Structures are given as structure tokens and as C-alpha cells.
Amino acid sequence: MSASLLSAAPQSAQCSDRYNDVSVISPIVDLPSNLPTGRVQPAIFAHDVQMAYQTGHRKVPILKGVDLAIQPGTIQLLMGPSGSGKTTFLSILAGILTPTGGAVKLLGEDITQLSKKALAEFRLENIGFIFQGFNLFPALTARENIEIALNLKGIRGRRARKEAKELLGRDGLGDRVDNLPRDLSGGEKQRVAVARAIAQKPPLILADEPTAALDAKSGHQVMELMRKLAKEDNSTVVVVTHDPRIVDLADQIVHMEDGRLSAPDIYPSNAQPQYSH
Numbered sequence: 001m002s003a004s005l006l007s008a009a010p011q012s013a014q015c016s017d018r019y020n021d022v023s024v025i026s027p028i029v030d031l032p033s034n035l036p037t038g039r040v041q042p043a044i045f046a047h048d049v050q051m052a053y054q055t056g057h058r059k060v061p062i063l064k065g066v067d068l069a070i071q072p073g074t075i076q077l078l079m080g081p082s083g084s085g086k087t088t089f090l091s092i093l094a095g096i097l098t099p100t101g102g103a104v105k106l107l108g109e110d111i112t113q114l115s116k117k118a119l120a121e122f123r124l125e126n127i128g129f130i131f132q133g134f135n136l137f138p139a140l141t142a143r144e145n146i147e148i149a150l151n152l153k154g155i156r157g158r159r160a161r162k163e164a165k166e167l168l169g170r171d172g173l174g175d176r177v178d179n180l181p182r183d184l185s186g187g188e189k190q191r192v193a194v195a196r197a198i199a200q201k202p203p204l205i206l207a208d209e210p211t212a213a214l215d216a217k218s219g220h221q222v223m224e225l226m227r228k229l230a231k232e233d234n235s236t237v238v239v240v241t242h243d244p245r246i247v248d249l250a251d252q253i254v255h256m257e258d259g260r261l262s263a264p265d266i267y268p269s270n271a272q273p274q275y276s277h
């Protein structure tokens with residue numbers, strides 16, 4: 001997985017013509033001043049992202065020019081009041097919604113330029129998405145919900161069953177594998193959704209309020225799981241949250257207000273970005 005991330009992201013801007021071609025987006029960002037000097041290749045790069053919804057005869061602007069660069073192997077929190085545009089922005093980062101303006105680059109790929117089919121493949125290969133709410137298949141057990149995600153990646157049969165069980169076990173749900181979603185608590189459903197999204201250790205993990213239904217301990221467990229993926233497998237994690245209990249596990253936090261992002265307001269020393277040179 002890390003290999004696919006590294007191969008998708010050129011090691012230096014100078015050595016990739018394709019990368020330099022996209023002149024609207026600067027692929028390299030300066031690091032915050034409290035990090036060691038150097039330049040880093042962002043895993044997620046959004047430039048002037050705009051979104052407007054048609055409501056009756058009116059186009060209502062929701063995102064008003066959002067810029068964001070996120071380094072590989074870090075956890076980014078996106079916070080802000082209800083209705084400020086967080087889910088809309090996350091859905092655009094995931095290629096689920098097409099913005100009305102601006103560009104989004106993931107792992108060096110400008111996803112706003114991909115065909116529908118190529119985008120679907122890119123998402124399957126690279127993105128684990130955890131929806132606000134749970135989005136589990138109601139007719140499938142916890143284990144089967146995860147097996148489906150593994151099947152999509154070509155892991156089938158006994159191996160998929162074994163991996164699904166292991167993942168649920170790691171998530172503290174070892175004795176719930178055969179439960180249908182209706183027989184799970186809200187928090188358990190949420191943990192199944194998380195286990196499903198990270199089943200194949202995707203390079204990008206995008207999560208919309210993944211700890212909202214969880215008590216403090218389970219919320220921390222879920223975030224620790226994501227943090228492990230970020231630090232050990234170099235996954236890049238974006239979490240939309242209202243949950244102040246998980247702030248200490250973030251590398252960087254941005255706030256969205258009325259469709260605009262503030263500058264990152266923390267960048268603790270535990271962030272370990274990969275340097276391109």
C-alpha cells in the first residue's frame with residue numbers, strides 16, 4: 001500500500017512533467033514554520049474548491065474557495081459548525097461529489113480530470129470512506145459487510161472471511177461477527193463501518209464523524225487504529241468531527257466556517273511528514 005502511494009506521488013516536482021503540467025495547482029507546499037525546513041509532496045491537495053447547490057431557481061454557494069494541503073502519513077481534523085460544508089468538502093475529496101469549481105489532487109492525480117470509470121477505480125484502489133451514519137448493508141452480518149469490501153479488492157472466500165474476523169476482533173467486536181446491523185448498538189455499527197473502510201489499508205482514509213456514536217474509550221480506540229495506519233503504513237487520514245475528545249490525536253486541525261477554511265491552528269511535533277528532498 002505504501003508502495004502504491006509512493007509510486008503515485010512523484011518524489012520531486014522536478015522529475016514529473018505530468019505533475020508540473022497542472023499549472024493551476026502548486027504541487028509542493030511550504031511546511032509550517034515550526035517543522036524542519038524542507039518541501040513535502042502533499043497526499044491531498046485542494047485548490048480553490050467551490051460548490052454551489054441549486055435550490056429552486058437559486059444557486060446557493062456552500063464552499064467558497066477552499067485550499068488545503070495534507071501531508072502523507074498525517075491525521076487531519078476538519079471541525080466547524082453544523083451546515084458549514086464539512087461533509088460536502090469531504091465528499092468532494094472522496095470524488096463522490098464533483099465541485100462546481102477548483103481542483104483536487106489525490107496522490108498526485110487530479111481527480112477532477114478523471115473519467116467516471118477511472119475515478120471509480122481510483123476510489124476503490126485508494127480511498128476508504130466512512131460515512132456520516134453507518135451505511136452498512138442491513139441484510140448482511142458484520143463479517144459479511146467487511147467481506148464485501150475485501151471482495152471488491154479481489155480477496156475472496158476463506159481468506160476474506162478470516163481477514164474480516166480478524167479485523168472485527170481487533171476492533172473489539174470478535175463476538176459480534178455474525179450479528180446483523182439491526183442487532184448491533186450504534187457504537188458497534190460505527191466500529192464495523194470503520195473496520196470496513198480500513199480493511200485493505202487504503203492510502204487515503206476519509207471519515208465523517210467516525211466517533212460521534214462512540215463513548216470516549218471506543219472513540220479513542222477508533223482514532224488509535226487510524227493513527228496506527230497513518231504512522232505505520234503512511235496512510236493519510238482526514239476526519240470530520242465535532243468531538244473535542246479526539247483532538248489530541250490529530251497532527252493538524254482546520255476549521256470550516258460558512259464554506260471557508262481557517263489556517264491550520266495546531267501542528268504538534270508528532271507529525272512526521274515524508275520529505276521529497
Ligand SMILES: Nc1ncnc2c1ncn2[C@@H]1O[C@H](COP(=O)(O)OP(=O)(O)OP(=O)(O)O)[C@@H](O)[C@H]1O
Binds near residue numbers: 053054055080085
Ligand atoms: N444536495 C444538497 N442540496 C442542497 N443543499 C445541500 C445539499 N447537501 C447539503 N446541502 C446544504 O449545504 C450546507 C452544508 O452541508 P454539509 O452537509 O456539508 O454540512 P456539515 O458541515 O457537514 O454539517 P453537519 O456538521 O451538520 O454534518 C447545508 O446548509 C446543507 O443544507
Ligand SMILES: [Mg+2]
Binds near residue numbers: 086087088132208
Ligand atoms: Mg456533515
